Amino acid sequence: MNDIVYLNGEFMPLENARVPVLDRGFIFGDGVYEVIPVYSRHPFRLAEHLKRLQNSLDGIRLSNPMSNSEWQALIGEIIARNDGEDQSVYFQVTRGVAKRDHAFPIGVKPTVFMMSTPLTTPAQELVEGGVHAITATDFRWLKCDVKSISLLGNCLLRQAAVEADATEAVLFRDGYLTEASASNVFIVRNGTLLAPPKNHLVLPGITYDVVLELAAANGMPVETREISEQEVKTADEIWVTSSTKEVLAVTTLDERTVGTGKPGAVFRKMHQLYQDYKRTVMRQAA
Ligand code: PDD
Numbered sequence: 001m002n003d004i005v006y007l008n009g010e011f012m013p014l015e016n017a018r019v020p021v022l023d024r025g026f027i028f029g030d031g032v033y034e035v036i037p038v039y040s041r042h043p044f045r046l047a048e049h050l051k052r053l054q055n056s057l058d059g060i061r062l063s064n065p066m067s068n069s070e071w072q073a074l075i076g077e078i079i080a081r082n083d084g085e086d087q088s089v090y091f092q093v094t095r096g097v098a099k100r101d102h103a104f105p106i107g108v109k110p111t112v113f114m115m116s117t118p119l120t121t122p123a124q125e126l127v128e129g130g131v132h133a134i135t136a137t138d139f140r141w142l143k144c145d146v147k148s149i150s151l152l153g154n155c156l157l158r159q160a161a162v163e164a165d166a167t168e169a170v171l172f173r174d175g176y177l178t179e180a181s182a183s184n185v186f187i188v189r190n191g192t193l194l195a196p197p198k199n200h201l202v203l204p205g206i207t208y209d210v211v212l213e214l215a216a217a218n219g220m221p222v223e224t225r226e227i228s229e230q231e232v233k234t235a236d237e238i239w240v241t242s243s244t245k246e247v248l249a250v251t252t253l254d255e256r257t258v259g260t261g262k263p264g265a266v267f268r269k270m271h272q273l274y275q276d277y278k279r280t281v282m283r284q285a286a
Contacts, residue, residue, distance in 0.1 A: 004081040006074060006091075006114040011081060014115065023111055025094030028102070029150030031111070032056035033092035036075065037119055037243045039278060040085050042285040043075055044243075045206050052147060052204060053093075059146035062095055065110045078116050086119040088244060092149050122248055127271060130251030130263045131167035133240065135229075136160055138171035138178045138201070145200050157181035168240050170232065170253065173201060177227040180240050184208040188237035188266045192221040207241040214273045220266070237264035247271050 003014040024030035034053050037044045050068050057064050066074070075089055091114035098105030140153035158181035161169040168180040177196050179185055184205040186195050193215050198204045215222045232238065236259045238250040247270055249263035263271075 003115075004078070005116075006078055006112070008109075008112055011077070017113070019111060019113070020097045022100065023094055023097045024105075025092065025111060025149055027100055028095075029148065029152070030060070031092050031094030031149040032060060032062070032147050033090065033149050034147060035243050036089045038079055038087040038089055038116070039119075040282050040286065041079050041087075042282055043079070043089065044278070044281065045210070046072060046075065048206050048209065052206065055145070055204075056147045057093065059143060060095075060148070061104070062093065062110060065093060065112055074114060078114050082116040084116075084118045086121070087116045088119040089114065089116045091115075094149070119244065122245055126167075126248060128263065130249040130258075130261075131240070132165060132252045133168040133170050133180065133238070133250040134161050134164045134166045135233075135254055136169040136171055136181075138173040140171075142200055144178070144202055145198070145204055147203060154181045167245075167248070168250070170238070170240075170250070172229045172232075175229050177229065177232050178202050179205075183240035183242040183245055185232075186211065186239040186241065187227060187232055187235035188239075188264060189231060189235055191266065192223055193266060193270075194227050194231070195222070195224045196227055197224045205241060205243075207243055207246065210274065210277065211239075211241055211247060211270060214270065214277060218269075218273060220269070235259070237267050239267055239270070247274050 004011050005014050005017050007017045034049050036049045050071055054064055078089060079087055094111045096108035096110050098108050136157050157169040168183055170180050170185055171178045177185055179202045186193055196202055238258050239247055241247050249267040251258050251261055
């Protein structure tokens with residue numbers, strides 16, 4: 001494994017990458033990030049990830065240090081310099097290094113860091129058997145549409161899931177479904193796929209968009225609307241989606257069995273559509 005990373009204009013082995021302790025990412029969690037899955041050395045939905053990066057940067061009032069074509073070239077370079085056909089490219093932009101003061105520093109260059117790790121898509125047994133999730137109160141801030149590196153809320157919630165031997169914590173705010181600690185959430189009721197709308201309470205997932213597009217293109221009944229906790233707890237199917245999890249079925253929620261206790265028919269169809277779609281996109285990119 002090479003583990004070549006990019007930091008502020010240079011490529012280097014991971015162990016050589018150093019950031020000053022006064023970096024605002026370290027001191028305040030003042031930055032944003034992206035995670036892009038790479039299949040057969042092609043970044044998946046790159047344009048959409050770069051658009052979301054721009055929205056996140058706008059959300060924290062930090063100007064984009066690179067153009068989209070510069071990002072594209074850099075991502076291509078990090079993929080080329082690392083091993084593995086399938087990778088997960090992580091990158092973050094922070095507000096840079098400055099004397100500690102909550103207010104924004106003036107004339108400071110943002111810190112840009114990028115790395116790649118091997119992408120492992122979920123094991124077949126998870127796809128076929130489903131996963132366990134817990135429910136939790138969404139106590140995060142009100143700008144969850146910003147992909148902020150300040151992830152303490154998400155970390156606490158994900159840790160609660162891990163301690164309950166669960167894959168995810170499904171979150172509710174004021175009695176309504178938002179998302180999960182590191183995924184978006186869908187449910188199926190009476191054959192209709194339901195998803196919470198995109199707003200400030202959820203991260204606009206790239207996988208979420210793919211799933212909604214595939215559902216619409218394949219004639220599956222879909223509604224994006226507010227979903228009550230009760231509807232989730234009595235759903236026929238519950239799914240979690242993310243760039244690294246793709247689409248997984250939740251088959252137990254807290255102590256309760258979801259639907260039949262096996263990934264449902266609508267999930268199986270979507271999982272197949274997703275795999276077919278990935279193959280098509282990668283063929284076109286090759
Ligand atoms: N997380 N919601 C949250 C809170 C997330 O952290 C993520 C992804 C998603 C799904 O977004 P996407 O489909 O674009 O991956 C939703 C990434 C993978 C992470 O933090 O590692």
